[in-house]
Amino acid sequence: MAQQLQNITVAAPGFFGLNTQDSPIGGNPSYASIADNCVIDKLGRIGAREGWEEVSTNGSSVLGTSRGIEGIFEFIANDGTKTVFSVGNNKIFTGTTTLTEVTLPVGYSITANNWKIVSFNNNCVFFQRGHHPLASVAGSTTLVEIEDGGHNAPFGNEALAAYGRLWAADLTGNKHTVYWTAPLIYDDWHGAGSGSLDLSLVWPSGFDEVVSLAAHNGFLIIYGKKSIVVYSGASSPDTMTLADTVEGVGCIARDSVQHTGKDILFLSDTGVRSFARVIQEKSLPMRDISKNVRTDLMSLVALETNPIKSVYSSDNAFYVLSLPDSNTAYCFDMRTPLEDGSQRVTTWSSLYPLSFAVLEDGTIYIGKDSGIVKYSGYLDGTEKYEMRYFSNPLDFGNTSNLKFLKKFNLTIIGGQSTPTTLNWGYDYTENYTKQAFIFGTGTLAEYGIAEYNTTGEYTSSILINTPKVNTSGSGEVVTIGLEAEINDAQFSIQKIDIHALLGRLI
Amino acid sequence: MSLFDLTDVARGAADYYLGRENIQDVQQLGREQQAALTGLAGQVGEAAQFKPYTVTGTLADVSATPEGGLTVGLSPEQQALQTQLMGQAAGLFGQVGQDPAAQQAAIFEQIRATQRPEEERQRLALEERMLSQGRLGLSSAAYGGSSPELLAQETARQEAMSRASLGARQQALAEQQQSLLGAQGLLGAGYMPQEQAIGLFGAAATPAGFADVGRRTGAQYQAELGLGGVEARTQAEDMANQLRLQQQRSLLDSLLGREATLQEQLVSGVLKDPSIAEGADGLLGGPIGDSIGGFFSGLFD
Numbered sequence: 164m165a166q167q168l169q170n171i172t173v174a175a176p177g178f179f180g181l182n183t184q185d186s187p188i189g190g191n192p193s194y195a196s197i198a199d200n201c202v203i204d205k206l207g208r209i210g211a212r213e214g215w216e217e218v219s220t221n222g223s224s225v226l227g228t229s230r231g232i233e234g235i236f237e238f239i240a241n242d243g244t245k246t247v248f249s250v251g252n253n254k255i256f257t258g259t260t261t262l263t264e265v266t267l268p269v270g271y272s273i274t275a276n277n278w279k280i281v282s283f284n285n286n287c288v289f290f291q292r293g294h295h296p297l298a299s300v301a302g303s304t305t306l307v308e309i310e311d312g313g314h315n316a317p318f319g320n321e322a323l324a325a326y327g328r329l330w331a332a333d334l335t336g337n338k339h340t341v342y343w344t345a346p347l348i349y350d351d352w353h354g355a356g357s358g359s360l361d362l363s364l365v366w367p368s369g370f371d372e373v374v375s376l377a378a379h380n381g382f383l384i385i386y387g388k389k390s391i392v393v394y395s396g397a398s399s400p401d402t403m404t405l406a407d408t409v410e411g412v413g414c415i416a417r418d419s420v421q422h423t424g425k426d427i428l429f430l431s432d433t434g435v436r437s438f439a440r441v442i443q444e445k446s447l448p449m450r451d452i453s454k455n456v457r458t459d460l461m462s463l464v465a466l467e468t469n470p471i472k473s474v475y476s477s478d479n480a481f482y483v484l485s486l487p488d489s490n491t492a493y494c495f496d497m498r499t500p501l502e503d504g505s506q507r508v509t510t511w512s513s514l515y516p517l518s519f520a521v522l523e524d525g526t527i528y529i530g531k532d533s534g535i536v537k538y539s540g541y542l543d544g545t546e547k548y549e550m551r552y553f554s555n556p557l558d559f560g561n562t563s564n565l566k567f568l569k570k571f572n573l574t575i576i577g578g579q580s581t582p583t584t585l586n587w588g589y590d591y592t593e594n595y596t597k598q599a600f601i602f603g604t605g606t607l608a609e610y611g612i613a614e615y616n617t618t619g620e621y622t623s624s625i626l627i628n629t630p631k632v633n634t635s636g637s638g639e640v641v642t643i644g645l646e647a648e649i650n651d652a653q654f655s656i657q658k659i660d661i662h663a664l665l666g667r668l669i
Numbered sequence: 670m671s672l673f674d675l676t677d678v679a680r681g682a683a684d685y686y687l688g689r690e691n692i693q694d695v696q697q698l699g700r701e702q703q704a705a706l707t708g709l710a711g712q713v714g715e716a717a718q719f720k721p722y723t724v725t726g727t728l729a730d731v732s733a734t735p736e737g738g739l740t741v742g743l744s745p746e747q748q749a750l751q752t753q754l755m756g757q758a759a760g761l762f763g764q765v766g767q768d769p770a771a772q773q774a775a776i777f778e779q780i781r782a783t784q785r786p787e788e789e790r791q792r793l794a795l796e797e798r799m800l801s802q803g804r805l806g807l808s809s810a811a812y813g814g815s816s817p818e819l820l821a822q823e824t825a826r827q828e829a830m831s832r833a834s835l836g837a838r839q840q841a842l843a844e845q846q847q848s849l850l851g852a853q854g855l856l857g858a859g860y861m862p863q864e865q866a867i868g869l870f871g872a873a874a875t876p877a878g879f880a881d882v883g884r885r886t887g888a889q890y891q892a893e894l895g896l897g898g899v900e901a902r903t904q905a906e907d908m909a910n911q912l913r914l915q916q917q918r919s920l921l922d923s924l925l926g927r928e929a930t931l932q933e934q935l936v937s938g939v940l941k942d943p944s945i946a947e948g949a950d951g952l953l954g955g956p957i958g959d960s961i962g963g964f965f966s967g968l969f970d
Binding site: 364401403405 | 800806807809810811812
C-alpha cells in the first residue's frame with residue numbers, strides 16, 4: 164500500500180547560520196554546514212552577500228605588485244571635510260577614485276603597511292611598529308612626524324583615541340607598556356598630563372603582550388594575547404584603577420577589535436568574543452560569538468601570516484572578520500544572538516578583502532589588490548560569484564527510518580537570471596546529486612520608466628521564484644544544498660519544502 | 670810764734686788723734702755689730718725655716734715639700750677613680766670636639782632607623798594596594814614620572830628625612846652641650862680626690878700652724894733678743910766711746926786748757942763778764958805752755 168508523502172518544511176533554512184561544532188544529528192535544521200558568500204538578510208534568511216564595485220581607478224599603477232590596499236580610514240575634519248586615507252605598497256594615499264600619495268616627511272621610509280590610523284582632535288595619526296608615528300593635521304595631505312621638542316611619540320603598533328587622549332602601545336621591545344598623551348595634544352607624549360602604564364605586574368597570567376586597546380563602557384580595555392585587563396577612570400589616567408582582569412582570553416589580532424555600540428568584538432585564540440555593554444552593573448559580560456564555527460575559524464586563523472582585518476557595519480548589522488591568507492572572511496550577523504549566546508555566522512570567499520572601512524554614510528570600503536572597492540551590488544566587480552548553502556544532515560525527526568526524497572519546492576527571493584544548482588545527498592555523502600536550473604529574467608517594476616500595456620514587462624517590487632525539483636534516492640539522513648551563481652541580483656532562500664516518504668526502520 | 674799757737678796746734682793734733690781713735694772704735698764696733706747681726710740673722714733664719722710635714726689619710730697622703738710645694742699621693746682606689754673619671758671626661762670632651770655634621774649624620778641614621786620600619790610597612794601596603802589596583806607600573810609626567818600615591822609617599826618620606834635631619838642637627842648640638850656639661854662634671858669629679866686630699870692637708874694646717882707659730886715666735890724672740898743684745902752693746906760701746914772721748918778730752922783740756930763753752934759764752938755775754946768766756950788754761954796753758962809755745966813758735970819763726 165502506498166504511503167502518504169510527508170511534507171517537511173525547512174523554513175528560512177540556515178537562519179541560524181553555520182554550525183560546524185555540534186553533532187548534526189538531531190540538531191536544529193536551521194543550522195547550515197556551508198553558508199558561503201552568504202549573509203543573514205534583514206528578514207532573517209540566508210541570502211547572497213553583496214559584491215563589490217571598483218572605487219579607485221588607478222590602483223594597478225600605484226600599487227604595483229604589492230598585496231594591495233591594506234588599510235583604509237576615513238578622516239573627517241572638524242569643518243566636515245572628509246579625507247580617505249589608504250595604505251599599500253609601502254605608501255600612504257589619499258582619495259578614493261584616484262589614489263594620490265601623500266607627502267611624507269623628508270627622508271621618511273615606509274617598510275610595511277600595517278598602519279593603525281586614528282582620528283584625534285582634528286588630526287589623523289598613523290601608528291605602525293618600527294615607524295615614527297605620522298600625523299595629518301586637520302586632514303592635510305602632508306604628513307609630519309609626531310614629536311615634541313625632540314621627544315618622539317612611541318613607535319607603537321597600536322593607537323587609540325579615547326578619553327581626550329591618544330594612547331599607544333605595542334612597541335618593538337616593549338609590549339607591556341601603554342603610553343598616553345597630555346589631554347587633547349596628539350604630539351605631547353612627555354609633558355604634563357602624559358604618562359605610561361607598565362603592565363608587567365598587572366597581567367593576570369604573569370606575562371603577556373599588548374595587542375590592542377579599546378575604550379568601552381567607560382573602561383579602558385587593554386588586550387593582551389592571553390589576557391585582558393580593564394581599567395576604570397581612564398579619563399584621568401593618573402588615578403585610573405584596575406577594574407577587572409580576564410585570564411585565558413586575549414586578543415590575537417589588533418584590527419579584529421570592533422565596536423557595535425553595545426558590544427565590543429575581538430578575535431581571541433578561542434574565537435571571536437565580545438564584551439557586552441552593561442551600564443548599570445558596570446560589568447563586562449563576555450560572550451563567545453563564534454562558538455558554532457570555532458574549530459574551523461581557529462584552524463584558519465592559525466594559518467594567517469598577514470594581518471587579520473575586520474569591519475562592523477551597523478547598516479548591514481554584520482561583523483566581518485577577514486582571513487586574507489585563507490581567502491576567507493567570517494561574517495557574523497549581529498542583529499540578535501542565538502540562544503547559546505553566539506551570533507549567526509556565514510563565510511565569504513572569493514572576495515579577497517585585505518582591509519575594510521566603514522564611511523560615515525555607511526558605505527563599506529574594501530581594500531583589495533586592485534585598489535579600493537565598495538561593498539555594493541551583486542557582482543564581484545563584473546564577475547558573478549557563487550553562493551553556497553548546504554544544510555547539516557537532516558533526519559526529519561526520525562533517526563531510524565529511511566527517507567525517500569520526492570520533491571523540493573523552493574521559495575527564492577530575487578535571483579533573476581541566476582544559474583542555480585540544487586544538491587542533495589544521503590547519509591553524509593558529499594557526492595551530491597545535482598539538479599541545475601536557472602531562474603528567469605525579470606525586471607522589477609519602477610515608477611516612471613514605462614507605461615501600462617506596452618511591450619515592457621515588469622514584475623512586482625519583489626521577485627519571487629518558486630522552483631520545484633523532483634528528487635530521487637533514499638537514505639537515513641539527507642543533506643541538501645543550493646549553489647547559485649549570483650548574477651547581479653539579490654538571492655535569498657525563503658523556504659525549502661521537502662516532500663519525502665518515510666520508509667522502513669533500519 | 671807764741672806758745673799760745675803751739676798749744677792750739679797740740680790741741681788740734683790731739684783732737685785729730687782722739688777723733689781718729691774714736692772713728693776706728695766706731696768702725697770696729699760696726700764690724701762687730703754686723704758680724705753679730707749676721708750671725709743672728711742666720712740663727713733666726715734657721716729657726717724660722719719651714720719644717721715640711723705630711724698629712725696621712727685613707728684617701729691620700731699629702732706631703733709638704735721644703736720648697737713649699739705639695740705632694741699628693743692618692744690611694745690606689747682614689748687614683749683608679751680619678752683615672753676613670755678623667756677618662757670618661759676625656760671621652761665626653763672628645764664628643765664635644767667632634768664635627769657636629771658627623772654627629773648629626775649618626776643621629777639622623779638613628780632617627781631614620783626608627784622610621785624606616787613603618788615606612789617600609791606603608792610602602793609595602795601602598796605597593797600591594799597599587800598592585801591590586803594595577804597601578805604599580807603607572808608613570809605620570811605630572812607627578813615626576815611617578816604615580817600620585819608614590820609621589821605623595823616619597824614626598825612624605827623626604828619630609829620625614831628633612832625633619833629627621835633638622836632634629837638630628839638640633840639633637841647633635843644639644844648632645845654636644847650635654848657632653849660638655851657632663852665632661853665638666855666628670856672633670857670636676859675627677860679632681861675631687863685631689864681636692865679632698867688637699868682639703869685634708871688644709872685641715873691639718875691648723876695644728877701644723879701651731880708648731881710654725883711657735884717656731885716663728887721663737888725665731889722672732891731670738892731675733893729681738895739678738896737685736897737687743899746688739900743694741901745694748903752698741904749703746905755700751907757708744908757710751909764707752911763717749912766716756913773715753915770725754916776722758917781723753919778732759920785730759921787734753923787739762924793739758925792744753927779749754928775754750929769757753931757756748932754756755933759760758935752766753936753767760937759771759939749776759940753777765941758782761943768776759944772772764945767767764947775765757948775758758949780755762951791747762952797745764953801747759955800758763956807760763957809753761959807759753960814757754961813751750963814760745964819754744965815751738967821759735968822753731969817756726
